[in-house]
Amino acid sequence: MALDKPYSDIPGTIVFDSDMARAGYHANQFCMSLMKPENRERFLADERAYLDEWPMSEEQKQAILDRNYLRLQQLGGNVYYFAKMFFTDKKSVAYGSSTMAGMSEQEYMQMMIDGGRSIEGNRFTKEQENG
């Protein structure tokens, strides 16, 4: 029997639960390694070689090389771990969020200043299917 996941129908949202943590374990732990400055240097010098030291899937490695955080989240990555990549690239957490929301950082920051993304039509995936 599968676990009860009442959060499965929240639009634009992947909950970082056991299944996602299991799938993304090595990708997230790779991100943790970037907390050390010497590792950040080594990674930036040759990203592919650094990634090949980790037992991650090829898809996860490619998502990291592409800095495709949305894809990486689908493959089990979590934003608090991505944050180590954001600062490695000298970017902010808001920048990372903006890429996942499909917006420029400026658009995203303006949206936040204007009160944030509205909950209207954003509670259930079926609200969005009905256009």
Added chain:
Amino acid sequence: MARLTAGLTTSHVPAIGAAIDLGKTQEPYWKPLFDGFEFSRKWMQENKPDVVFLVYNDHASAFDLSNIPTFAIGCGEEYESTDEGWGPRPIPTVKGAPDLAWHIRQSVIQDDFDLTTVSEMTVDHGFTVPLSLLFGQPKEWPCLVIPFAVNVIVYPPPSGRRCYEIGKSIRKAIDSFDDDLNVQIWGTGGMSHQLQGPRAGLINKDFDMKFFEDLIHNPEALAEMPHVEYQRDAGSEGIELVMWLIMRGAMDAKVKEIHRHYHVPASSTAVGHLILENA
């Protein structure tokens, strides 16, 4: 005997810490947020605690996926700030309260709550930003602090009910400590926010306002709110708000509101802040 004299809540957004550290608090983006803590800083000076029991979550700093305690009580003598990528925050070393912390630990485990006991760890923005918000930039922190780290990052966090009940157990432990200490409990994190996925940037002011009211006046009912309601209505990261129930469980059934502040945004987060006293 030790006395719990106040409960407080505040958001712990890392950008708030950066604004303080870089001297940006009076810039137009930040000023309205910090203005709401002016009262609180004065109140804190007039009502200085001996110990703050600070409930927060670590953000993949001291704990990563290799080690995920649900509840971790800090029984250490002191704590340094984590280097989260921009160097450790330029703040004084946090002095712990190990006598009280070990006492609380034993009492709470005796009440059938399963705690992890941690005596050596760094503390990240979740812990240090509230200290900076309430105490500014002192040379030494004016009180001792006990870190209480809750897992809210890898689903599931403990339930609202579990948080509320452990709050009651923490209160009982404080009440049974012989030394005459003035203790406050702080619940941190929140309010509504979502940092990841296409729905990043979600803010729900209606939810947040209702959360303030229910926390103060109807915590028993609020403790029954399921995780999915936090996630759906307050954002995947808004689930942090369960930690505010630990604070509330430690307070008396009836509390009075001393101060309230709400501001959007601090980066992607709705900032909420309360000061409560037992009524």
